[in-house]
Amino acid sequence: MNKVLTSATEAIAKIEPHDGDTILLGGFGLCGIPENLILALRDSRVKNLTCVSNNAGVDDWGLGLLLQTRQIKKMISTYVGENATFERQYLDGELEIEFVPQGTFAERLRAGGAGIPAFYTPTGVGTPIAEGKETKIFLDQSNEEREYLMERWIRGRIAMVAAWKADPYGNLIYRKTARNFNPMMATAADIVVAEVEELVELGALDQENVHTPGIFVDYIIVAPREKRIERRTVR
Numbered sequence: 001m002n003k004v005l006t007s008a009t010e011a012i013a014k015i016e017p018h019d020g021d022t023i024l025l026g027g028f029g030l031c032g033i034p035e036n037l038i039l040a041l042r043d044s045r046v047k048n049l050t051c052v053s054n055n056a057g058v059d060d061w062g063l064g065l066l067l068q069t070r071q072i073k074k075m076i077s078t079y080v081g082e083n084a085t086f087e088r089q090y091l092d093g094e095l096e097i098e099f100v101p102q103g104t105f106a107e108r109l110r111a112g113g114a115g116i117p118a119f120y121t122p123t124g125v126g127t128p129i130a131e132g133k134e135t136k137i138f139l140d141q142s143n144e145e146r147e148y149l150m151e152r153w154i155r156g157r158i159a160m161v162a163a164w165k166a167d168p169y170g171n172l173i174y175r176k177t178a179r180n181f182n183p184m185m186a187t188a189a190d191i192v193v194a195e196v197e198e199l200v201e202l203g204a205l206d207q208e209n210v211h212t213p214g215i216f217v218d219y220i221i222v223a224p225r226e227k228r229i230e231r232r233t234v235r
Helices: 008-015 035-044 064-068 084-091 102-114
Strands: 022-025 049-052 072-077 096-099 118-121 135-139 145-152 156-166 189-199 219-222
Touching: 008 035, 008 189, 008 219, 035 064, 035 156, 035 189, 064 084, 102 118, 102 145
Parallel strands: 022 049, 022 156, 049 072, 072 096, 156 189, 189 219
Antiparallel strands: 118 145, 135 145
């Protein structure tokens, strides 16, 4: 039951990423990203990846590193505004993008973890987001007819998440905004590896405050984190 590995490199050897894989990566900007696992994924040289993440970090950190090495074929994201490499590759036709409204992004991941293949939402109706997708009319909360858009779940073969604390069974606690999309992604992949700041003894976590139960987690690494700031603003 002990899921603790010695390094991100060992984790990559265990999960065996392949060319063309779909990989879910937690994080919001540079907050709560599995930064050591991303470095090891870069060094693995796998390519043609579909990466599902809220955004693509910055040019020299986070998923920006995988863009520099052209290992990413497609991004499924909600926001891409801080990464010039991302912008350049997209405009040059080297990178596919599937933009998803942020709430829909979270719900598609949650649906992937809950085994719900599709759901309906009013978000995106009448916009380019709706192109090629099924719509239906339902009654809304005011009992009035409203058009809804069918969205499909998101699942990946691998999920990489970042947490604050873990126990050897893989029970995870995230800290503050680093909680972001990590909990949903931990449920929506076949293989889940967690990068954590601190490993505690079994029984040391308050079970009422566990955000991701260990049943969802296959492997854990404990690694120092730089926690870079995406954009510092001072007075």
